[in-house]
Amino acid sequence: MAHRILIVDDERMLTDLLSEHLGECGYETLAANSGGEALRLLQKGPDLILLDINMPGTDGLELCRSIRGHVSCPIIFLTARISEQDKINGFGFGGDDYITKPFSLKELTARVAAHLRRDERARRGSSVLTTADGLLMDLSSRRVYFGETEIVFSKKEFDLMEYLITYRGQVFDRERIYESVWGLDAEGDSGVVKEHIRKIRSKLREATRREYIETVWGVGYKWKD
Amino acid sequence: MAHRILIVDDERMLTDLLSEHLGECGYETLAANSGGEALRLLQKGPDLILLDINMPGTDGLELCRSIRGHVSCPIIFLTARISEQDKINGFGFGGDDYITKPFSLKELTARVAAHLRRDERARRGSSVLTTADGLLMDLSSRRVYFGETEIVFSKKEFDLMEYLITYRGQVFDRERIYESVWGLDAEGDSGVVKEHIRKIRSKLREATRREYIETVWGVGYKWKD
DNA sequence: AATAAAAGTCAAAAAACGGTCAAATAAATG
DNA sequence: CATTTATTTGACCGTTTTTTGACTTTTATT
Numbered sequence: 001m002a003h004r005i006l007i008v009d010d011e012r013m014l015t016d017l018l019s020e021h022l023g024e025c026g027y028e029t030l031a032a033n034s035g036g037e038a039l040r041l042l043q044k045g046p047d048l049i050l051l052d053i054n055m056p057g058t059d060g061l062e063l064c065r066s067i068r069g070h071v072s073c074p075i076i077f078l079t080a081r082i083s084e085q086d087k088i089n090g091f092g093f094g095g096d097d098y099i100t101k102p103f104s105l106k107e108l109t110a111r112v113a114a115h116l117r118r119d120e121r122a123r124r125g126s127s128v129l130t131t132a133d134g135l136l137m138d139l140s141s142r143r144v145y146f147g148e149t150e151i152v153f154s155k156k157e158f159d160l161m162e163y164l165i166t167y168r169g170q171v172f173d174r175e176r177i178y179e180s181v182w183g184l185d186a187e188g189d190s191g192v193v194k195e196h197i198r199k200i201r202s203k204l205r206e207a208t209r210r211e212y213i214e215t216v217w218g219v220g221y222k223w224k225d
Numbered sequence: 226m227a228h229r230i231l232i233v234d235d236e237r238m239l240t241d242l243l244s245e246h247l248g249e250c251g252y253e254t255l256a257a258n259s260g261g262e263a264l265r266l267l268q269k270g271p272d273l274i275l276l277d278i279n280m281p282g283t284d285g286l287e288l289c290r291s292i293r294g295h296v297s298c299p300i301i302f303l304t305a306r307i308s309e310q311d312k313i314n315g316f317g318f319g320g321d322d323y324i325t326k327p328f329s330l331k332e333l334t335a336r337v338a339a340h341l342r343r344d345e346r347a348r349r350g351s352s353v354l355t356t357a358d359g360l361l362m363d364l365s366s367r368r369v370y371f372g373e374t375e376i377v378f379s380k381k382e383f384d385l386m387e388y389l390i391t392y393r394g395q396v397f398d399r400e401r402i403y404e405s406v407w408g409l410d411a412e413g414d415s416g417v418v419k420e421h422i423r424k425i426r427s428k429l430r431e432a433t434r435r436e437y438i439e440t441v442w443g444v445g446y447k448w449k450d
Numbered sequence: 451a452a453t454a455a456a457a458g459t460c461a462a463a464a465a466a467c468g469g470t471c472a473a474a475t476a477a478a479t480g
Numbered sequence: 481c482a483t484t485t486a487t488t489t490g491a492c493c494g495t496t497t498t499t500t501g502a503c504t505t506t507t508a509t510t
Binding site for chain 4: 196218
Binding site: 191194195197198215217218 | 466467468469470471
């Protein structure tokens with residue numbers, strides 16, 4: 001299946017142009033001319049996102065953050081701002097690369113190809129996460145059910161759980177979890193994650209009488225497959 | 226373990242400078258001032274490579290190709306040439322990004338961080354090492370299987386095993402193994418490696434009734450092909 | 451066969467790590 | 481504002497891992 005690229009820019013001219021060109025290159029394209037549209041199109045599960053930072057009425061960096069909360073595909077910024085500070089910000093906000101306008105189509109497609117090559121992952125865009133034995137996470141209402149009974153989690157507990165389940169089977173060290181769930185800015189983890197893992201485990205254990213989170217000694221935690 | 230960055234540039238000034246800066250940023254650094262040196266240092270298993278395209282006596286792009294033949298980590302070109310043709314060539318030759326000289330350290334480190342983050346995600350996605358007769362290492366869940374049965378390894382055991390299997394067939398002396406798995410800075414005790422090799426062998430032997438790690442007398446160890 | 455150097459073994463010491471709890475702080479709620 | 485709830489922190493303890501060093505065995509060399 002062809003790679004799917006989401007283009008986000010307020011100028012329809014540009015999205016059309018890019019859409020056409022990338023189409024010729026064998027990609028499927030999605031175009032959004034506003035932040036809201038972009039967020040909606042995330043449901044289509046793009047493999048890569050080209051994101052204009054400078055859209056009127058929308059903070060591109062903030063948008064990037066939101067997007068990062070939903071998908072993990074590469075994000076390439078398109079920006080007219082060339083100051084270094086902006087570049088750095090771009091990375092800090094979860095972007096993977098940036099291209100300053102004006103840019104050539106050749107350069108753009110080269111980078112797109114490079115990033116897609118590097119990023120081979122399978123993901124889904126469902127708003128409900130379920131595990132093998134009937135545990136269910138509804139991401140939009142932020143509730144968790146085990147069969148009939150609801151298990152109540154706090155915000156951080158929920159976020160941390162969502163993170164682990166999304167990447168079930170993968171081991172993450174505490175620092176990584178802290179960065180991903182709390183935010184990229186904060187340094188270290190100082191044991192907060194430990195405590196939250198404990199709370200989650202305890203709630204899950206009481207309701208389900210099962211263990212879901214496994215400790216990998218000296219490495220971190222993972223959600224059991 | 227900290228990420229390891231290989232810096233390849235003919236100017237010792239520059240490699241020293243970058244080495245120092247990246248060191249302060251928490252990376253382990255390796256420096257090469259020639260293509261041959263670079264290829265040799267690949268044995269240390271860098272996580273990212275900064276490669277000067279314009280080295281006298283060496284064709285940087287050709288070198289990049291060779292490197293790609295041995296490792297799959299991100300390669301960022303450092304180049305004085307700014308023509309677009311060169312940029313595109315860079316990608317065509319297996320590079321993942323380029324930075325034109327002169328560049329700021331901030332920009333460099335931002336890109337390095339971005340690429341490492343991405344590469345790690347891509348690798349963790351579905352990275353599995355297998356050996357000829359059905360031994361399987363899942364790097365993301367950090368589990369090892371022989372057929373149906375799982376073999377449990379500690380962190381260091383796992384890391385050491387991953388290293389040997391990654392470079393299967395190559396012989397490494399204990400000091401090199403120690404450097405690569407424990408870290409470059411660590412004090413040069415190689416007796417530890419002996420003990421870990423023993424543990425790994427013992428676990429593997431019990432589960433598989435086979436020998437995987439071969440001792441090359443007076444030299445070191447290697448994973449049998 | 452004797453010897454020295456290298457590699458293997460084992461158990462005990464040391465260090466690192468994770469789980470737990472209670473108390474402190476911050477944030478949300480009415 | 482007061483009260484409740486969520487989050488963070490730091491100390492403690494038991495466990496697992498890692499390291500160490502003394503000792504044995506193997507190997508290459510003479």
